[in-house]
Amino acid sequence: MGRSGDLPRGLVDRYKAKDGTWPDDTGCSVLHVDMDAFYASVEIRERPELAHRPVVVGGTGGRGVVSSANYLARTFGVRSAMPTAHARRLCPQAVFLPPTFSLYTEASAGVMAIFREITPLVEPLSLDEAFLDVAGALRRLRMTPGQIGEQIRARVLAEWGITCSVGVSATKFVAKLASGLAKPDGMLVVPGTDILDFLHPLPVSALWGVGKKTAERLTGIGLNRVSDVAAMPLPRLRKAIGVAAAEHLHALALGHDNRAVVPESVDKSVGAEETFEVDRTDREAVRQELLRLAERTATTLRRRGLCGRTVSIKVRFGDFTTITRSRTLPVATDVTQEIYRTACRLLDEQTPPGAIRLIGVRVEQLEEGAAGGQQLLLDAPERGWRDADQAADLARARFGGTAIRPASLLGDTRGESPNRRR
Numbered sequence: 001m002g003r004s005g006d007l008p009r010g011l012v013d014r015y016k017a018k019d020g021t022w023p024d025d026t027g028c029s030v031l032h033v034d035m036d037a038f039y040a041s042v043e044i045r046e047r048p049e050l051a052h053r054p055v056v057v058g059g060t061g062g063r064g065v066v067s068s069a070n071y072l073a074r075t076f077g078v079r080s081a082m083p084t085a086h087a088r089r090l091c092p093q094a095v096f097l098p099p100t101f102s103l104y105t106e107a108s109a110g111v112m113a114i115f116r117e118i119t120p121l122v123e124p125l126s127l128d129e130a131f132l133d134v135a136g137a138l139r140r141l142r143m144t145p146g147q148i149g150e151q152i153r154a155r156v157l158a159e160w161g162i163t164c165s166v167g168v169s170a171t172k173f174v175a176k177l178a179s180g181l182a183k184p185d186g187m188l189v190v191p192g193t194d195i196l197d198f199l200h201p202l203p204v205s206a207l208w209g210v211g212k213k214t215a216e217r218l219t220g221i222g223l224n225r226v227s228d229v230a231a232m233p234l235p236r237l238r239k240a241i242g243v244a245a246a247e248h249l250h251a252l253a254l255g256h257d258n259r260a261v262v263p264e265s266v267d268k269s270v271g272a273e274e275t276f277e278v279d280r281t282d283r284e285a286v287r288q289e290l291l292r293l294a295e296r297t298a299t300t301l302r303r304r305g306l307c308g309r310t311v312s313i314k315v316r317f318g319d320f321t322t323i324t325r326s327r328t329l330p331v332a333t334d335v336t337q338e339i340y341r342t343a344c345r346l347l348d349e350q351t352p353p354g355a356i357r358l359i360g361v362r363v364e365q366l367e368e369g370a371a372g373g374q375q376l377l378l379d380a381p382e383r384g385w386r387d388a389d390q391a392a393d394l395a396r397a398r399f400g401g402t403a404i405r406p407a408s409l410l411g412d413t414r415g416e417s418p419n420r421r422r
Contacts, residue, residue, distance in 0.1 A: 011201055015178065015194075017146065017187040025146040025168055027192045029135035030261065032167040032175040033115065033152055036184040038128035039068035042103050045161040054078070054094035056087050061277035067099055071184050101296070104128075105303070107160050114155050118148060123261045129179075131172055133261035149187050171257035173208050174198065195255040200227035207249050217241055229253040270306065272296040273360025279318040280356045287344055293361040294340035301334040306366045308332055311342040314360035315351050322358075325350040332367055339363060 015023055035041065039057040044050045054073035058066040064084035076091035084096065108127040115122045118141070121133035134148050141148065149166040156164045163185040167178025170192035177199075178188035190198045204210055204218045206226060221240050223229050229237070230253035237246040251257070272293045280286050290313070301307055312326035325346040333339065343361050 011198070012181050012188070015188045015190050015198065016182065017150065017189060020150075022146045022168075022187065022189040023194070024191050025144050025189050028145045028168045028170050028189060029133055029138070030169055030172055030175045031132040031134060031145065031149055031152070032172070032179040033111075033130055033132065033149075034165050034167075034179045034183070035111065035128035035156075036163045036165055037068055037070045037074075038107075038162070039099060039104055040070040040073070041068075041162040042107050043097050043100065044070065046100075046103065050095055054091050056084070056091070056094045056096050057099055058087075058096075059084055059275065060096050060098050063275050063277060065275075069094075105300075107162065109303075110160050111156055111164075114152065114159065118152070121261045121263050123263055131175065131261045146187070146189050149189075153185075153187065170195065171255070172259050172261065173252055173257040174255070176208070177202075177206060196230075199253065199255060200225065200230065202226045204229060207252050209245070209248060214241065214245065226253045269362050269364040269366065270297055270300050270304070270308070271312075271360060271362030272300075273314060273358060275316075275358045276356065281354075283347065286347065286356055286359055289359050290343045290347065290361060291336075291340050293359065294343055295336050297361050297363055298334055298336040298339050301363060301366075305368055307334040308363035308367070309365040310363065311339055311346070312362045312364060313343050313346045313351070314358070314362065315347070315356055316358035318355040318357050320357070323351070326364070328365070332365070333363075 040055045055070045057068040066082045066087050069078040078087045119134050119137045123131040145168050165179045165182040166187040167175040169175040169190040182188040205215045309332045310328045314324050316322040
């Protein structure tokens with residue numbers, strides 16, 4: 001769905017927080033908080049001289065893809081998931097930066113900690129957005145949902161130097177829509193009694209789960225607005241788009257969404273992948289990339305207090321053929337070297353020859369807790385690879401993401417920030 005600029009101005013303005021006032025938020029216990037242009041905002045925080053320039057974060061080579069663009073860059077048509085080459089044509093004057101993942105994960109952890117100080121019912125959707133159920137916090141904090149939303153916005157800016165937008169309503173679906181329409185750096189409050197008035201003028205693409213193809217099918221049968229979907233008899237809608245999709249979209253169009261905020265969302269897997277600028281036939285170069293990806297994956301596992309038993313690799317060849325190969329270990333692990341060695345064996349033993357376009361590493365069958373019962377590697381140092389990983393984690397936390405790393409990666413500056421925030 002388009003942002004607020006694509007919608008009737010009165011619809012957005014009616015619900016927008018202005019000068020400390022907003023609509024009645026009684027019963028609006030669900031908040032959706034979304035960081036504004038997250039990666040780009042963090043990079044600009046590190047480089048204040050870029051504050052008034054278009055900034056694009058993502059792969060900077062010929063095959064790169066835009067991960068984030070600030071709002072100035074978006075005025076030129078630059079969008080996330082767009083090929084970087086296209087973004088350069090649209091906005092050649094933009095500053096193009098590679099991602100600095102260590103900064104993003106640090107900021108994300110800090111922002112999520114703010115949320116959890118307010119309520120334990122926090123459901124992260126990604127690094128930069130989450131649902132909060134604040135029903136239980138209202139009395140304790142002696143605040144309304146809108147006041148909590150404004151406090152969150154102020155704290156995120158003061159403590160992390162970035163802005164966020166907040167949607168406040170009685171359901172997750174409407175709260176998420178509201179935060180998108182509040183961007184950038186705003187808050188929308190949609191009272192429970194106004195949900196249908198808010199939803200019905202929106203295009204059908206606003207409905208959760210409606211992508212480009214579904215939107216085309218709906219508009220093809222004359223359903224252009226959410227109100228059209230709500231008004232169509234359910235049996236006719238089932239025939240048009242199928243039973244499951246019809247019942248889901250019809251319920252949303254009528255304002256029905258009973259999903260609760262679920263704080264304990266269990267990760268099913270953790271991984272990382274990289275698309276090469278030029279297809280790689282040199283397997284040693286691919287192994288070096290596997291080491292970098294294994295390091296990122298293992299660091300994420302340890303930060304989340306997880307370990308996993310299955311290591312898999314994803315390989316995409318130059319002709320776009322993609323395969324995955326996996327191996328299950330006797331004992332769950334979060335150790336960089338064990339993940340790396342397993343990935344290399346999968347590459348060497350189970351991957352056919354050919355030029356490789358993309359390589360990825362993933363750890364699955366996750367469980368909580370440190371991998372304390374791990375088998376020792378034959379050539380492991382006396383205190384084990386995990387002790388080395390933990391020491392490296394401490395060094396990175398204190399001195400930055402590139403403070404310590406495998407010797408073979410010392411020339412790799414990806415993820416390094418020139419102005420590390422202390």
